[in-house]
Structures are given as C-alpha cells and as structure tokens.
Amino acid sequence: MKIGFIGLGHMGAPMAANLARSGHQVRGLDPVAPMPDAILRAETARDAVTEADVVITMLPNGEILRAVAAEIIPLMRPGAIFCDCSTVDVATARAVALQAEAAGLQALDAPVSGGITGAAAGTLTFMIGGPQTAFDAVLPLFEIMGQKWVLCGESGAGQSAKICNNMILGVTMIATCEAFALADKLGLDRGKMFDVVSTSSGSSWSMNSYCPAPGIGPTSPADNGYTPGFAAELMLKDLRLSQQAAREVDADTPMGKLAALLYGTFVEEEDGRGRDFSAMLPRFEKRHRV
Numbered sequence: 001m002k003i004g005f006i007g008l009g010h011m012g013a014p015m016a017a018n019l020a021r022s023g024h025q026v027r028g029l030d031p032v033a034p035m036p037d038a039i040l041r042a043e044t045a046r047d048a049v050t051e052a053d054v055v056i057t058m059l060p061n062g063e064i065l066r067a068v069a070a071e072i073i074p075l076m077r078p079g080a081i082f083c084d085c086s087t088v089d090v091a092t093a094r095a096v097a098l099q100a101e102a103a104g105l106q107a108l109d110a111p112v113s114g115g116i117t118g119a120a121a122g123t124l125t126f127m128i129g130g131p132q133t134a135f136d137a138v139l140p141l142f143e144i145m146g147q148k149w150v151l152c153g154e155s156g157a158g159q160s161a162k163i164c165n166n167m168i169l170g171v172t173m174i175a176t177c178e179a180f181a182l183a184d185k186l187g188l189d190r191g192k193m194f195d196v197v198s199t200s201s202g203s204s205w206s207m208n209s210y211c212p213a214p215g216i217g218p219t220s221p222a223d224n225g226y227t228p229g230f231a232a233e234l235m236l237k238d239l240r241l242s243q244q245a246a247r248e249v250d251a252d253t254p255m256g257k258l259a260a261l262l263y264g265t266f267v268e269e270e271d272g273r274g275r276d277f278s279a280m281l282p283r284f285e286k287r288h289r290v
C-alpha cells in the first residue's frame with residue numbers, strides 16, 4: 001500500500017518503520033523528527049498524502065490533529081482512508097471523521113496501547129472506531145504494527161475505549177504505589193508484598209507487568225530511575241480527557257477525578273514532569289498522612 005504517515009515521534013517513527021520494513025511505501029511528514037531508514041521524507045503535506053491509500057496520523061493532541069486534518073483531508077484522493085492513531089478527545093475524533101466522510105474519505109480513530117516498546121516490537125493493541133469496510137482495509141497494517149485489534153463501534157468508540165482503559169491504569173497505578181508506601185511503613189518486605197499481591201485479588205497490570213518498585217517483578221521504568229516509559233504528563237493528559245468525557249455524558253467517575261487531581265499536582269506542582277507515571281511511588285514514600 002501507499003501510506004502517508006504524519007507525526008514520527010516516539011510512537012510514530014517505530015510504527016512507520018515497521019510498515020516500511022514489511023514492504024509498504026511510506027511517505028513521512030514531521031517538521032522536526034528524523035526519518036527512520038526506508039521512510040521517504042515528504043517536504044509538504046501534499047507530497048505526503050495525495051497518492052496515499054491510507055494516511056496515518058500519530059500526533060500529540062486533538063488541537064494539532066484538527067489542524068492537520070483540515071490541511072490534509074482536501075488533498076487526499078476520494079476513497080482513501082484517514083486513520084488517526086493519536087490519543088485525543090472523543091469529540092475531536094468524531095469531528096475529524098465527519099469532515100473526512102464529507103470529503104468522500106473513510107475515517108478510523110485507532111488509538112493504541114503498548115507504549116514505545118510495543119510500537120518498536122509491533123505488539124500494540126489497537127482500539128478502533130469507524131466503519132467495518134475501513135477497518136477491513138487497514139487490518140493488514142494493524143497486523144504489522146500490533147498484536148491485537150478490536151473494532152469497538154462507530155467513530156469515537158476507539159477513543160472512548162482508550163480513555164476508559166487509561167483511567168483504570170492511572171487509578172490502579174496510584175493504588176499500587178500508595179499500597180507499597182503503606183507496606184513500607186508497616187515493615188513489610190517489598191518482594192513479599194509483590195509475591196502476594198501479584199497472585200492475589202489486588203493484582204493488576206500496574207503491579208504485575210509494570211511494578212513501580214525498583215528491583216521487584218519484571219524490568220520496568222522503576223529499574224531505570226523512572227525514566228519514561230509512559231510519562232506522567234501523558235497520563236495526566238489521558239486522565240483529563242476521561243474527565244472531559246465524563247462531564248460531557250454526565251458520568252460519575254470519582255476515582256478518575258481524584259487520579260487526575262493527583263497527577264496534576266505531581267506534574268504541575270511537584271517533580272513529576274519528565275518522569276515515568278510510576279514515579280508516584282517515590283512521591284508517596286516522602287509523604288505523611290493528610
């Protein structure tokens with residue numbers, strides 16, 4: 001396939017590289033990021049998208065996605081597919097899909113889980129909103145970039161699944177970190193704590209696969225001085241998206257709300273910026289009961 005790939009940052013670059021390695025012709029567009037080998041650098045949006053069968057975007061946020069979509073949708077050929085893999089708000093995903101459909105294109109929102117290691121290894125999970133025909137057409141690309149893909153429903157359903165997933169992740173990471181800090185003060189060995197909880201009803205991905213305590217469980221950013229991984233500010237962005245969505249549909253999400261407040265404090269008033277989101281553990285270690 002001919003693919004236009006827009007946004008070749010931490011996630012986009014390895015995703016695009018995997019597509020090119022599998023024999024697809026990929027034209028990349030990014031104002032700053034270096035192009036991986038085998039990706040043709042497009043100098044303009046027109047150069048990146050006019051001949052593409054599929055255009056994939058992997059951009060920082062919804063505002064940038066809206067601006068990029070407004071520029072490239074009129075340049076794409078009718079029948080081509082606009083597939084956004086960024087994490088953005090549900091309303092933006094739906095608005096971009098409507099704009100694409102009005103221009104005779106098909107659109108998918110297809111955010112991912114799995115982080116930069118999953119992007120490099122081609123083991124991402126894709127959660128997708130949009131029409132079945134577009135999903136079927138892009139499936140061969142999901143199969144290269146990922147190991148799991150779920151068509152969740154109509155436009156916006158992928159982003160809905162993503163923010164619900166990450167709301168659970170933020171809450172379980174905070175719960176896991178505060179439990180480790182409590183266990184420390186109770187004199188419980190961290191290795192014993194991991195052995196028990198990872199095989200008991202308190203287990204979660206945060207404990208079992210991404211343990212926030214250094215030297216415990218599988219290798220995680222905690223073993224690398226809390227270098228991201230998944231940065232605390234990206235978790236904050238996703239938790240705020242969940243709260244924006246909750247307000248829009250009048251859903252009660254008290255734990256998500258508290259998680260957004262805690263990550264907001266951590267990133268904007270403490271030392272969380274630039275650290276992995278699991279660095280909540282050293283934060284709780286320093287704190288006393290309030």
Ligand code: NAD
Pocket residue numbers: 006007008009010011012029030031032033058059060061064068085086087088112113114115116229230231234
């Ligand atoms: P990033 O900041 O590393 O990459 C974004 C890229 O977009 C940058 O290279 C930037 O130059 C480029 N860009 C910005 N404006 C552009 C424009 N107008 N035209 C072309 N390129 C433009 O971010 P990332 O970590 O790759 O994340 C991308 C998206 O994936 C975000 O929405 C993020 O929430 C989501 N995500 C990230 C992770 C992760 O672990 N990093 C995991 C899952 C989902």
